[in-house]
Amino acid sequence: MKRLVPLLLIVTLALAGCQGWQSALDAHGPAAHTLANMFWIFVAVLGTVWFLTMAALLLALRRRRPVDADPLVTDPGTEKRMTMTISVAIGLTLVTVITFTGLSYAAQKVLYSHKDGALTLLVTGQQWWWEVTYEDEQPSRVFTTANEIHIPVGEPVLIKLEASDVIHSFWIPNLTGKMDAIPGRQNQIQIQADRPGLYRGQCAEFCGLQHAHMGIVVIADTREDFERWRDHQVSSAIAPNDPERQRGMEIFLSRPCIMCHQVRGTDAGGKVAPDLTHVGSRRTIGAGTLTTTRGNIAAWIVDPHGVKPGVNMPTIQLEPDEVQPLASYLEGLK
Amino acid sequence: MKVYLVLPLVAFALAACEREDREYRANPMTAESQEKIALVPLSAGPSGPTEYRSGLGKEYEENAFHISQGQRFYTWFNCNGCHANGGGGSGPALMDDRWIYGGQIENIVQTIREGRPNGMPSFRRKIPDDQIWEIAAYVRSMGRNVPKAAAPGRKDDMSPGPAEQRRPPGQVIDGGQVPPSAQMPQ
Numbered sequence: 001m002k003r004l005v006p007l008l009l010i011v012t013l014a015l016a017g018c019q020g021w022q023s024a025l026d027a028h029g030p031a032a033h034t035l036a037n038m039f040w041i042f043v044a045v046l047g048t049v050w051f052l053t054m055a056a057l058l059l060a061l062r063r064r065r066p067v068d069a070d071p072l073v074t075d076p077g078t079e080k081r082m083t084m085t086i087s088v089a090i091g092l093t094l095v096t097v098i099t100f101t102g103l104s105y106a107a108q109k110v111l112y113s114h115k116d117g118a119l120t121l122l123v124t125g126q127q128w129w130w131e132v133t134y135e136d137e138q139p140s141r142v143f144t145t146a147n148e149i150h151i152p153v154g155e156p157v158l159i160k161l162e163a164s165d166v167i168h169s170f171w172i173p174n175l176t177g178k179m180d181a182i183p184g185r186q187n188q189i190q191i192q193a194d195r196p197g198l199y200r201g202q203c204a205e206f207c208g209l210q211h212a213h214m215g216i217v218v219i220a221d222t223r224e225d226f227e228r229w230r231d232h233q234v235s236s237a238i239a240p241n242d243p244e245r246q247r248g249m250e251i252f253l254s255r256p257c258i259m260c261h262q263v264r265g266t267d268a269g270g271k272v273a274p275d276l277t278h279v280g281s282r283r284t285i286g287a288g289t290l291t292t293t294r295g296n297i298a299a300w301i302v303d304p305h306g307v308k309p310g311v312n313m314p315t316i317q318l319e320p321d322e323v324q325p326l327a328s329y330l331e332g333l334k
Numbered sequence: 335m336k337v338y339l340v341l342p343l344v345a346f347a348l349a350a351c352e353r354e355d356r357e358y359r360a361n362p363m364t365a366e367s368q369e370k371i372a373l374v375p376l377s378a379g380p381s382g383p384t385e386y387r388s389g390l391g392k393e394y395e396e397n398a399f400h401i402s403q404g405q406r407f408y409t410w411f412n413c414n415g416c417h418a419n420g421g422g423g424s425g426p427a428l429m430d431d432r433w434i435y436g437g438q439i440e441n442i443v444q445t446i447r448e449g450r451p452n453g454m455p456s457f458r459r460k461i462p463d464d465q466i467w468e469i470a471a472y473v474r475s476m477g478r479n480v481p482k483a484a485a486p487g488r489k490d491d492m493s494p495g496p497a498e499q500r501r502p503p504g505q506v507i508d509g510g511q512v513p514p515s516a517q518m519p520q
Contacts, residue, residue, distance in 0.1 A: 255460075258460070259410070309359075317462070
């Protein structure tokens with residue numbers, strides 16, 4: 001009994017791990033449901049096979065055989081039973097394999113069929129963050145953001161996947177399976193969320209030093225909330241009106257920040273690092289590495305390599321009294 | 335006996351690690367390197383102009399990581415907008431042996447940091463100093479003025495010629511003409 005308690009605890013904890021904002025078994029979309037169902041069918045069937053095999057093995061081990069049995073003497077009855085058993089086993093194996101193949105095929109049909117979605121996104125994997133472009137028929141409504149995707153609930157969203165440097169893999173476990181992002185070609189995958197919520201994704205193809213810190217957050221909202229968010233994201237950054245943030249903006253525009261980052265509505269037009277126009281409205285910075293707070297932004301600017309060693313954000317020359325206005329400016333870019 | 339054979343091999347293998355020694359965290363306090371270069375042998379007074387080269391350039395030139403970072407920044411910061419892939423456009427060519435303002439790495443760093451007449455902008459405080467050194471090291475690799483082992487291999491994009499690593503070793507001839515394309519309209 002005493003041994004059973006820790007065992008039960010471990011099992012409970014392991015099962016609790018299935019719930020959460022980044023779990024393929026906590027399905028919140030049609031594709032993820034298909035995958036989760038497949039997983040449970042495979043676990044059930046293969047688990048049964050395993051238990052049967054183990055039971056047969058134990059039986060065979062425990063059954064005592066006469067010590068002086070002559071292996072050359074065969075009994076026709078036993079031989080017949082053995083042939084039957086093995087034939088049935090082979091037959092069942094064939095049926096299982098064929099059923100599994102059929103199931104996989106059906107699941108792939110579901111996973112790779114694309115419905116016409118109202119929304120198309122272009123997601124580009126980069127070392128080590130995700131660039132997200134919301135496409136639209138009107139060019140003025142196209143905008144770019146990073147590391148955070150907002151989608152309307154219950155609607156299929158088509159995601160075009162590209163990569164700029166090495167192979168990455170886009171994976172939102174709660175919503176769908178993995179899809180590689182490969183330089184020089186475009187892959188497509190569809191996601192759909194059944195319920196409003198927050199789903200975390202992760203690069204699933206080793207892509208270098210900070211592969212582990214290459215997260216993405218998907219936020220599923222109602223259609224109205226989503227439209228409100230999109231209208232806001234399309235707009236340029238609002239110029240700050242308090243002196244501290246104005247100073248922060250001056251610092252931002254006169255430092256190396258502008259070589260890579262873009263803030264729409266200012267002169268900063270770099271295209272190789274995350275768009276910071278509305279960085280303050282995003283939940284995380286550094287591709288899911290830190291939550292967006294003024295302190296974290298300051299830490300990220302002062303010592304990016306302490307937070308995320310090897311990241312392409314350089315350490316720059318800043319005076320101590322310039323950090324606060326700069327962080328405050330960026331935090332205020334809602 | 336065998337130990338004497340193995341030991342140098344291990345030493346050689348370990349020495350090869352230096353080729354890609356990665357320094358991510360440049361010290362911002364030493365951000366602006368204090369190299370002094372002279373473009374002409376003239377100076378006021380009897381002694382020639384003072385030069386100071388700290389040897390920092392060697393660290394960058396002989397390190398494959400720094401050079402490939404420079405290669406990345408070269409396109410990120412739009413150097414190719416004027417200098418193309420080294421063949422030159424509205425800016426002078428970088429893969430040839432002629433260097434208007436000197437072809438040593440310290441000269442190239444100064445050219446990037448300070449800018450030059452007729453179009454080269456100054457990138458002081460726009461590009462962090464260590465990245466300027468990395469870009470300069472890459473520019474040196476275009477004419478293969480860096481060790482073969484450290485020069486970049488094949489690029490992923492289309493390339494106008496053989497990879498830097500495959501180019502014959504270059505030489506540096508100081509001086510040279512501003513090409514007509516880079517001159518101010520008269």
